Amino acid sequence: MRSQPGRRVAVLPGGTGPRAVAALLAALPAALDGTGPAVRPTDPALRPPSPVTAPPGVAALVTTSGSTSGTGRLVALDGAGLLASAHATHARLAGPGQWVTCLPVHHVAGLQVLVRSVVAGTRPVVLDTTAGFRAAELAAAVRRLDPGRPGYLSLVPTQLARVMADDDAVAALRGLAAVLVGGARTAAPLLDEARAAGLTVVTTYGMTETGGGCVYDGVPLDGVEVEVDAESRVWLGGPVLARGYLDDEAADRETFQVRDGRRRLRTNDRGELTGGRLTVLGRLDDVVLTGGLNVSAGAVEQALGDLPGLGEAVVVGVPDEHWGAVVTVVATAAPPLEELREHVAARLGRHHAPRALVRVPALPLRGPGKVDRLGAAALARDLLAGADPGTERLP
Structure with missing residues (x-):
């Protein structure tokens, strides 16, 4: 997908620091409703990116991690898609609530925590993990949440493992309505341990191209469509799909395809569907x-x-x-x-x-x-x- 004139892009600092979170929170409402520029949160460790413009309707530009290819791609995320993801998440969990943010906001999981906060009309509690993630600091952040609202947290498996090694952190997280865990495969023993300890852990599957997690505990969010073809390749569809890649037309054509008249994301993941529940088996590559x-x-x-x-x-x-x-x-x-x-x-x-x-x-x-x-x-x-x-x- 080529960059098209039509919408300015505000380059904002990423990371987990309070200033980065505040700047993105201030810009997100106008980015989502189309009255202001799209946002492009960027890794503060990298030099500023070259200027680009966004196609109409695109609210955010996010670079993928490139964990297997070694090269990230610039993904254009529609405001409507980000909002659809946030509303579907609230519908699957305990409704709109307040979040702790501890993931970098220049990655889609951290960005989505802020989008959900905007939709919920709440302000997240910020845990700056720039100097490292510490379970004791997370416990203190969780205890600053409003007890009158559902409390939420999004972690990666490494962070969950550190939580489980800290009894006080485990006690603090027991009061949350949900702890989303994604970004990588979570070992079954770790999930069993966390759930046995009383944590409401929800595994998520998704990617930058789907605006973050779109399958929770194996079940697609409302509006999300999942198919597995004869080669066991997982295909995803629905309103959460990104507009495409701004910087790689060949990859855009290969990844975003039309199947049976509907636009789909061709993943590189192998999976199986049993009774409507998706199990991801690994990558095809x-x-x-x-x-x-x-x-x-x-x-x-x-x-x-x-x-x-x-x-x-x-x-x-x-x-x-x-x-x-x-x-x-x-x-x-x-x-x-x-x-x-x-x-x-x-x-x-x-x-x-x-x-x-x-x-x-x-x-x-x-x-x-x-x-x-x-x-x-x-x-x-x-x-x-x-x-x-x-x-x-x-x-």
Whole structure:
């Protein structure tokens, strides 16, 4: 989709700081109703972007994280689509309420917290995580919410894991109407632990191109349409769809397509629909060709999801002269490689079992909670080549 003259764009600072949140909150109402310029919140760590104009009706320009491609794209989000998403969220949860904002507002999840606040007529409690996320500070922020309104919070899985390690934070979050968790796959044991502790956790699936989460706990929001084709590819439709990409016409044509007379988003995710509930199985482009056979990294990650002792983890392929590539687990904590192999083999078969393990202090990220798969693969390759003490590898 080409940038079209018609609407000015206000470039605003992103991040999680109170000034960034206040500036975007002040500009959003006019951006959403079309009486003012569209907004473009930007990562404060990057240099200011080149000026662009927005097509009529577009309220916000947001850059994707590019967690698998390595390159983000500039997404044009309609005001009507952002509002549809906010109203559908309120309808699915406990109605309009007050939010804690702790995700960067230059990413769609953080932006949507502010859109929902505008729709609800409330002002969010701001938790600045520029210097890092601390569960104790989150607990204090949650306790500043108006007890007379439903309280909400949006987190990424890494943040939820830190909450669960802090008893006071868990106690504070029990009073919330919902804790949305998205941006990356959330391990089943972590979800079970949080729900058993009394937290109303709602998993979300979506992306910048859908204005954020559009499927909650596997069920599409009102107006959202989900299809899974013969190749198990997930297609999304409905009023939440973005207008398109402003900076990549080829990707725009490939991603936003018309199917059966209706505009759809062609995702790179594999999934299955059972009784109207979507289960995301991984990505279509996460296949590792090893020993002449294809292994889905997403399937291996899911198989590892209930393994005790495994921290945050991602599965990647690392080039190998003999195998072509080896299935490699990159994790913040893990039991021995042989235990990983037995666990996966029992669920998927021996060929899927990882042949290498790389332990790291933290997974490389691109955007809030999104693992940088390219970065993780490069890190694993370098550490394995250097025989780092935190690595294990079969011949």
